[in-house]
Amino acid sequence: MNTTLDGKVALVTGAALGIGEATARELAARGAAVLVTDVLDPAGEKVARAIRKGGGKAAFRHLDVSDSREWRKAVNAAVRKFGRLDILVNNAGIGTYPDVESETVEGWNRLIAINQTGVWLGMKYAVPAMRTAGGGAIVNVSSIFGAVGGFGGSIAYHASKGAVRLMTKNAAIRYATENIRVNSMHPGFIDTPMIVEVKGTDTEALILANTPMGRLGRPEEIASAIAFLVSDDASYVTGSELYADGGWTAR
Ligand SMILES: NC(=O)c1ccc[n+]([C@@H]2O[C@H](COP(=O)([O-])OP(=O)(O)OC[C@H]3O[C@@H](n4cnc5c(N)ncnc54)[C@H](O)[C@@H]3O)[C@@H](O)[C@H]2O)c1
Numbered sequence: 001m002n003t004t005l006d007g008k009v010a011l012v013t014g015a016a017l018g019i020g021e022a023t024a025r026e027l028a029a030r031g032a033a034v035l036v037t038d039v040l041d042p043a044g045e046k047v048a049r050a051i052r053k054g055g056g057k058a059a060f061r062h063l064d065v066s067d068s069r070e071w072r073k074a075v076n077a078a079v080r081k082f083g084r085l086d087i088l089v090n091n092a093g094i095g096t097y098p099d100v101e102s103e104t105v106e107g108w109n110r111l112i113a114i115n116q117t118g119v120w121l122g123m124k125y126a127v128p129a130m131r132t133a134g135g136g137a138i139v140n141v142s143s144i145f146g147a148v149g150g151f152g153g154s155i156a157y158h159a160s161k162g163a164v165r166l167m168t169k170n171a172a173i174r175y176a177t178e179n180i181r182v183n184s185m186h187p188g189f190i191d192t193p194m195i196v197e198v199k200g201t202d203t204e205a206l207i208l209a210n211t212p213m214g215r216l217g218r219p220e221e222i223a224s225a226i227a228f229l230v231s232d233d234a235s236y237v238t239g240s241e242l243y244a245d246g247g248w249t250a251r
Pocket residue numbers: 013014015016017018019020037038039040063064065066091092093094095114141142143144186187188189190191192193194195
């Protein structure tokens with residue numbers, strides 16, 4: 001077991017809530033110094049403070065992942081504050097429901113800017129810092145809906161998550177000989193603020209009926225899988241996709 005992340009520096013996006021928050025806490029608990037980033041400043045500050053209070057190393061920085069200038073500054077801030085950058089978790093994302101015909105150009109462009117362009121920008125700015133550090137590990141958070149068509153809605157979400165899945169493989173090949181591993185994480189339905197609207201509705205019942213384990217996942221169950229992917233335990237794992245979905249995609 002090599003799951004310790006002692007001495008490593010990580011940047012996690014969308015880390016104020018949900019899966020990102022759990023991931024920031026998990027990586028810090030395993031010894032990494034974590035730059036917690038989000039557009040929700042007070043909530044993000046709170047996560048970093050809680051990690052420090054528990055004896056971990058963390059700082060918060062505002063980062064809208066769709067903004068390339070903010071990306072450049074955030075990566076510089078991680079290196080300035082903690083000395084290097086070894087780990088990037090491209091987690092930030094939004095979900096929307098419109099299907100092929102009801103989606104608007106504005107809705108499409110906004111979601112793609114965050115979920116898809118944001119992931120590319122993260123890799124673009126983090127890789128040079130990782131190269132300086134002698135290598136690194138990137139996890140791009142996709143979804144089960146980056147691989148299957150779901151319920152036939154959320155066209156932009158599916159497009160973005162499918163793109164994240166394939167950008168991951170492309171980048172994995174590009175950096176395979178530079179000791180920079182790139183993998184995608186594919187959660188099923190996880191109990192976070194993202195799905196709060198469906199809790200207690202017929203949609204939740206439909207989700208549970210389609211999940212062989214018959215329950216939602218917990219953010220910590222995704223965080224531990226991400227911690228594996230960024231650790232040296234996964235030293236020969238690159239370009240792969242890890243599903244933590246209660247069996248959804250096994251059907
Ligand atoms: N919850 C699920 O069921 C589920 C399933 C599959 C995949 N995912 C993916 O996991 C990731 C995290 O989802 P979650 O459930 O924790 O969602 P969440 O809504 O609970 O948290 C998302 C976080 O991203 C932040 N964010 C939104 N726009 C941003 C931007 N432009 N720049 C930076 N941060 C931004 C939010 O402020 C929030 O803190 C997303 O990429 C999501 O698509 C979630």
